[in-house]
Amino acid sequence: MTWERFLRLASGARTGLVAALLVVAVVLASPPRLAVAVDNGVARTPPMGWDDWNSVGCNVNETLIQQEANAIAANGMAALGYRYVVVDDCWFNPARDAAGNLQGNPSRFPSGMKALGDFLHGKGLMFGIYEVPTQFAAWGVDYLKYDWCSSSGTISDQVAAFGRMRDALASTGRPIVLSINPNSFHAITGPSRNWGDVANQWRTTEDITTSWDTGHVNSFPMGVRNIVAVDSTLAAYAAPGRFNDPDMLEVGNGGMTDTEMRTHFSMWAMMAAPLIAGNDLRGASAATLAILTNSGLVAVDQDALGMQGVQILDDGTRRVLAKRLANGDVAVALFNSGSSTTTVSTTAAAVGKAGSSFSLHDLWTNAVTTTGGTISAGVAAHGTVVYRVSGGTTSSGSSFASAASSRCLDDPMSATTNGTQPIIWDCSGAANQRWAAGGGTIRVLGKCLDAPIGANPGAKVQLWDCNGGSNQQWTINTDGTVRGVASGLCLDVTGNATANGTLIDLWTCGNAANQRWARL
Incomplete structure (x- = not known):
């Protein structure tokens, strides 16, 4: 959701932390209760799912959500871990009920939000919604999307306000993923600190659009290349329970070539980003689903170490990211932002592997080759080659x-x-x-x-x-x-x-x- 769009919707009536979003979170199974930075036991790996905003904006309704939930369960995505279905904006009725509780828009959700939750629960799924924390728990919330939409406020102000929501959610006794956007039209503060003390995931840039490169450093709107330039430098922030969020996926929404879409998905997986699809899944093409259901890259994103890939090369055109995995393998992304095919290279030693023989599994072609140490590929313009490197041992110490x-x-x-x-x-x-x-x-x-x-x-x-x-x-x-x-x-x-x-x-x-x- 863009801040410009938010301002039109809000009409100046709300400031500070604004709860204008319903977040319906649908999961196939409850995540384990483990200690994390915000002590809520969720998001040990980056959340995966779907959000309606990029594809339908305000044209959201009960039938759409039910159909998208059916699609995610039927097309193989749910089996890979896409668990959360996020209803972004325009779901709510401006008039509260007699008890003062927020309620769904009756023309969009005629059966009511509780009924939508019952529908999802009846399919063995889980459901969530935004409002007063006790109401979240009563409705079975699993995921809350919460934005800072003020024209002012310091980072300290935001930390205090987001912290209050963190504590309020914790007081319900229910594990709820807290997804925040500390960016606002007065300041892009998302990359300025590690927000893992107050949230499970936090936006690091302005909103994404269906474009490779908008020319923006960190202002609306952002293309894939622009977001990678920001988020790839924030690897130190990520860990189980806390992740940088470079925004929803635009895979399947047009505006980019298939090569660029594959790079988009590759880099989000390498950056341990939440994989939240933003296209209409009901009519998704085979090519789109092939990207979203790349099991090798999903495994990289969902690796139990919860580490973001570390950028070890950036020469303005070529980037190399290396992501250590729980079984000792290393995922390596060779990224080419240039306009022509170029060779992008690194070595096994540079990505933390020791030895003399390694296997390179290309996660797009599934080809497997061997190398004595060189990791290299001719990478198409705007393309990314991702290898899963196995063999040898993990080098001692750290770079x-x-x-x-x-x-x-x-x-x-x-x-x-x-x-x-x-x-x-x-x-x-x-x-x-x-x-x-x-x-x-x-x-x-x-x-x-x-x-x-x-x-x-x-x-x-x-x-x-x-x-x-x-x-x-x-x-x-x-x-x-x-x-x-x-x-x-x-x-x-x-x-x-x-x-x-x-x-x-x-x-x-x-x-x-x-x-x-x-x-x-």
């Missing part, structure tokens, strides 16, 4: 990839001299880029990452003999920052530069991309 440059934290020339200052360099997976984090220390080649005693902003970070001092203790935060225990300062790529060889220093902690690191 730390900078969100600003997609280059890795590097011990220059594998030096072991005290005082050596780390740099960023093209990710290679070599030993001088594999950092062992444990016991509060971060170590490479037998040396500890060290903040000089009494360090001030701008001081260099360095390698030093490990001595157990607090100046060698580090906290790796969920927003991707790495904070020194003694100094209180964060690892920072000097001057926000992105070139090979840029030095790493210590600086006042913020949330700029040059202080965010994703581990692979």
